[in-house]
Amino acid sequence: MYNLPPRLEAKLNSSQFSNLFTFQVAARHLSFSKAADELCLTASAVSHRIARLEAELSIPLFRRLTRRVQLTEAGERIFAILQQALGDLSEVLAQPVDADLAGPLTLYAHPSIAHSWLVPRLAEFGLRFPGVRLDLRVGNDRIDFRTRQIDLALYYGNGEFHGLVAHKLMQERVAPVCSPQYAERHGLTGALERLEHCTLLHDSLAWDHATFDSEWALWLRQQGDMPMPERGVTFDRSDLCVTAALHHAGVAIGREHLVSEAIGQGRLVLPFSGFTRSGEYDYYVVHPALEALPRRVAACIAWLRECAAQTPAI
Known part of the structure; x- marks a missing residue:
């Protein structure tokens, strides 16, 4: 010590x-x-x-x-x-590397969580598992483990992953976010009615079977069935929505674990209210149902859950 x-x-x-x-x-x-x-x-x-x-x-x-x-x-x-x-x-x-913790490990993740949450932790992963050769792949689609050489996948969903074993990593909360400059220019602070004059940034692939405005529609219903503003830009990745918000392009639905750092740095603000649960969508690590997981795969799951538990909430 x-x-x-x-x-x-x-x-x-x-x-x-x-x-x-x-x-x-x-x-x-x-x-x-x-x-x-x-x-x-x-x-x-x-x-x-x-x-x-x-x-x-x-x-x-x-x-x-x-x-x-x-x-x-x-x-x-x-x-x-x-x-x-x-x-x-x-x-x-x-010291010699534990043979059971050495070898390749392929991890598939949605781009948003890979970019904003996983990649910043890879240096720690390398120190914890020096013998693991990590292959990180990203994509928006659910993969078929039977045809892809993938060990683990990080998904955003409602926990229903047919034929797979799912471990919840983080319960997600959401809130509208924008840059401080955008909030000031549009007079948004505490003025929810001003949202109708804003550009909404949509994630068209927020979850399985989502439509282009599903996230915003769900949040607006929770505010008392507010009408959907007409102006908007649609992306197929949540992290691109956040990047656009950082560059003053509009207001995005921010997932707490993906925007907390930018909020802490003052690069994004919560113009209306704090984070709230929105539906039943959370982050999971999933894998096929096997009699016994390779030790390095089980160790990676434990590490991911440890990182999730240490991720601060706002």
Whole structure:
């Protein structure tokens, strides 16, 4: 167990890992220019990364002296922790791979969840399963496991997957989302009646047998049978709707787990209300009914469910 300085432990987040690694290299060399050579960066870029890390942590890590740098007491403590952690990680990665957890694994996913939820977690997957050769494939259609060499599939649906074993990953909630600029331009904040003057962004393949406006129609019924605005743009992928919303093209139905990061960053807003359940549609990982799953497949299912449980809600 590593004892982090209290302020570092309280403030550390994933966006700081690259800056911490840059700090570790610079501290090892006690030179920004040598760190820049090792990292294929400019000395200025190294300096900016470390300055940003110091500002975020409110801790000075280096003393800038004439022609050299020197670690502060806090810098020495953090450097020692990083050296030990990286050494331990190297030992783990050098260990022989469990043969039962090695080999190919093919995962099929709808584009939206692959792009917005799964791909950002692949680095963690690689660390957890270094012996697994992952083949990620995307598509909107349900696949036939009998004719496709697929181990697992991630689907958005109501849980009815005939002949397959389904594990619920995440219960989904939805809400209209748009960019802050679009909300301000159209006076949307808290003014649901203003929606009729907006462009709706539709996902025509929201779920099996959905029509182009199914998601919006369901949400509008929940608001008291509001009429459907006439202006709209239709896509065949939920993530494209969200991308269009990010670029001020209109208002999309945002699925909580796919838009929470953009909302947290202030790139999207909820102009009317918070997230609510919309129908019975959730995210599932499915596979054929087998007497025994390969261990690497079972381990991947467990990892996906672990990631889902750790996905924050708004």
